Amino acid sequence: MAETLKILILDDEPKMGRILARILTREGHRAVSETSPTAALETLGAEHFDLLLTDLKMPEMNGLEVMARAREANPELDFIMMTAYATVETAVDAMKKGATDYLIKPFNNEELIMLAARVAETRGLRLENRELKQSLAEPIDSEGVIAASPAMHDVIKRVEKVSRTDVSVLLRGESGTGKEVLASLVHASGRRSARPFIKVNCGALTETLLESELFGHIRGAFTGAIETRKGLFLASDGGTIFLDEIGEISPALQVKLLRVLQFGEFQRVGDPRTFKVDVRVIAATGRNLEEMIESGEFRSDLYYRLNVVPIVIPPLRERREDIPALVDHFVVRLRTGGSKSKRLSAESFDRFMGYDWPGNIRELENAIEHAMVMSEADEIGIEDLPAALQNSPGANGTGPGGARASLEGMTLEDVERKALLDALESTGFNHTKAAGKLGITRRTLGYRIEKLDLPRSKREAESRRARNDEAEGAADNVPAHEGPSGAS
Secondary structure: OOOOOEEEEEOOOHHHHHHHHHHHHHOOOEEEEEOOHHHHHHHHHHEOOOEEEEEOOOOOOOHHHHHHHHHHHOOOOEEEEEEOOOOHHHHHHHHHOOOOEEEEOOOOHHHHHHHHHHHHHHHHHHHHHHHHHHHHHOOOOOOOOOOOOHHHHHHHHHHHHHHOOOOOEEEEOOOOOOHHHHHHHHHHHOOOOOOOEEEEEHHHOOHHHHHHHHHOEOOOOOOOOOOOEOOHHHHOOOOEEEEEOHHHOOHHHHHHHHHHHHHOEEOOEOOOOOEEOOOEEEEEEOOOHHHHHHOOOOOHHHHHHHOOEEEEOOOHHHOHHHHHHHHHHHHHHOOOOOOOOOEEOHHHHHHHHHOOOOOHHHHHHHHHHHHHHHOOOOEEOHHHOOHHHHOOOOOOOOOOOOOOHHHOOOOHHHHHHHHHHHHHHHOOOOHHHHHHHHOOOHHHHHHHHHHHOOOOOHHHHHHHHHHHHHHHHHHHOOOOOOOOOOOO
16 A cells, blocks of 8 residues: 655645645545745644645745755655746756656646655655664564463454554553563554654653653753754654553643643644644553552543553463463574574473463563573573572472472373373364463464374364274283193
8 A cells, every 4th residue: 555645735826735735635645735935834844744745936935945944844855846937957956956856837637646656655665764774773573472372362352453543552561561562563553554653661761851752842942952853753743652651751741642642732842833743642551540540640631542442461470371382482582593492391391381470571581591591401401490480389389399290200292292182172172272272373283283193183082092992902802822722
């Protein structure tokens, strides 16, 4: 899908401006028109635009002057110059001074539509290139969200539904549960995915610094403000801003944020002008906002604006089915170049499954990294785990030095075979449910069934049992050896 543009049309003939705006709006763009260069520059200063479509000859100021002044405020603004007096010289001059292209009046609708589409395509490629460079500099988890448990399946379904809309989202959950990853998923799955996604940790900045970061400031607004900064809300216009630790912001900043959510407008620090933005807000917190409202620390009106669609992420101790898949994921991701793949021993895996993970996924990742550094063998033993896991009872009730009585004498393959059969039989051989119960994918379950030669269906299991019973019965009925015929 082609990128849509926010376009300002500047033409001293009001009717022409309205006609051009209608044509571009029908193509899916957002277009408004101005008749005065001064008014156009004020509009460009107050709102973010992608393209300025400007006339060349105007009484107050010509298009080249407007272009030069507009470029100072927004270096990434594209320009198309319109003129009825085009010569080779004026066209070359316009292009030299930064115009993307030009239109000679009178022009037909198709020419205008084609040029706007070309600008949209070019801007899209620039954005992709910038995001590619950023992704190379800061690698992200390409595997996305790992959700093997029913609880996380419900969370993902909720994310998928909300991604189709532009409503505000409030992500709630303990620290380390993956709120930032889910915020990225909401953005990447929605219509704003090609636009900026900007993350802000509200708890990591002082009130003054956070206000300046979010809303921007003008030069000289405060000590140390040596240059004008447009702020992260303007930088994310058309896209999404993720406000992590939203419960940490001050009452004064809560008022400014509420204004953005209600009216899409704000003022920079030290700047009397009002700026407008179109930004989706995703907020996250691990705090009890309802208690904060009761104590007067958090505004109820802001809470209701943010809490349009709440998504609660359960802690890892309440979705242990996710642990095996997370372990596999981090073991693969944390391998260093050229190193052999490692695996958890049965005892170590038991400790992972039995531990309560107060630090959630972040703590699990750190535990895997610690274990991989400490382990010198291909198999990670209990002695390689962090102290908290070494001293924790496992899922089978085993603690430090404890014995695994129920599994005594069984090989790791026997344990796996038993776990898979138990899951298959308890779900009536429903592979999707069995995989979810085991915390693995359906494909992985199929692979393990083939490898261990397990029955794929209830009928096959019953058939195998019948054959085994028949074979055992035949063995019981074999007569004792009587020796050679005629022996007494």
